Amino acid sequence: MDEDFELELRKVFLREADINLEEAEEAYLQFSQNPPSELLARCFRLAHNLKGSAKAVGFSDIAEILHRLESFLLKLKNKELNVSQKITNILLATNDKLKFIVEQIKINTDYKIDTKNIIAEIDQIQSEESGLPIGNAPNESQDLKEGDIFVLYDINEVEEAKNNILSNKIEEITKQKINTTKKIINEEVIRVSLNKIEKLQNYIGEIVIIESMLEEQIKQESNQNLKNYYRLLKKTTKEVQEIIMGLRLVPIKPAFQKLLRTARDTSAQLGKTVNVTFVGENTELDKFILDELSDPLMHMIRNAIDHGIEDNDERVAKEKMREGNISVNASHESGNLVITVADDGKGLNPTQIYESAVKKGVISEDVKLTDSQCYELIFAPGFSTKTETTEISGRGVGMDVVKTNIEKLNRKIEISSVLNMGTNFKIKIPLSVGIMEAFIAEISNQKFIIPVQQVIECLSLRKSNLTYLTGIENIIKLRDEEISVIDLSLGLNLHKKKEEKLKDRVIFIVQANAIKIGAIVDKVISIQSVVTKNLGEELRCESGIIGSVILGDGKVVPILEISQLVNSRNFQNNLQKSISR
Known part of the structure; x- marks a missing residue:
């Protein structure tokens, strides 16, 4: 066999193994004391199919492990063994070891696999649960029974089937293989490297920037044909951009x-x-964002179980259900992904957190904090309320990882908690990165970017019926709903234009925590696709500024998150100062 072709086959197998082992883990995690037969059959099929693929590409050691695993699963499937916690543990452990082996082979194709220990563990649990001598596993001819027909991916597997099952089953196998092949062809699925997609997205980003530069020049042209061609180019670029996203x-x-x-x-x-x-x-989101979220979510779950959920007896004493509950919810909201992690545990005790922070030197004793500010202390590096260090907690390296990773995405975590009722963590992040549709708005002669996804509605200030409340806040009545309206120029501490020049002022209606807010800008210059850039470290402290954009004139313009901006401390301080002017 050609070496390059063999290498490509092995790469295909490793990708297949990743998917197969993830599916197997998902299935094992659904095991109970009496799992449904369909679930057991699915686990058996996964092991059988991956074994065949491993044999086909020469990974005989992996195939040997999977054969023993397959035999073990067959006993479970045929009810010769009852599923127990110990059996589920060994299945998950074996799956983890297979994952590790696959990852090592990706690095070094000559990686030596220790099959003896893995097989011995499977045989040991099988012996303990069944009472049979170790190694008394069914041979391969016993594996395939009436109804146990699977897609075989290579000629060796077909030959094996000929020798081990009735000849009248061969036609059925062939038909199944043909039907599966047709299904794959109809779906027209192709695997593409993420690096290639990222490169393509970067090039599209550059095209969008050049396109905005071209737009600036075309505005000065009178050639109508040239303008029409530009509109076609812009439309096509946008369609390609949406496909890539x-x-x-x-x-x-x-x-x-x-x-x-x-x-x-x-x-x-x-x-x-x-x-x-x-x-x-x-719920779908950008692959990059998913990778950045994995660790924070893991630490949040561990923290909820360790610190939030009480011991079983303590919950009973509090007249709660013996079993603790954690819910993880993902949804789309105004173009953002919103993830909440909530538990029904003991809740956060601000006094205890404060005292622990003082004791550990995280803050000084003379600092006074609100309950919300105390909650934020759990993200401080080195902070922990545990007095003893265990494998799970006490080192102060958990929630600080959460904060660091979320801040990489230019977002923050909102915490709400009630003692003895539970705690809720909420993360709101963009669905994707790179290119987005946005309003280019002007506030006091300065340009700002406001993502279209943030905005529920746009209104003309001149045509709206504003009701005066205070020096900094007004109310607009919109379809029988009263909405607070704030002038962004005041909160941003920008010099305000004279009122007679502000006939084009616009109110953006946005929503934060189910509350609508109106934000006034001087005018909307345009709506266009923009390429987002990350902020430097010196600007990350500015709440409400989530990134930047390079416009067609070459200027760098900040992106505003209005709901976050208007609730920030600096914005509110500037509003208060504007009253005394």
């Missing part, structure tokens, strides 16, 4: 699956009974 979107389900595993292992280690529920597992 869609390529980067992936469901959050894989991250949820890892959280379920984290919750299972942590609760077992702590001896707590915890139910974890997930809502919105098919």
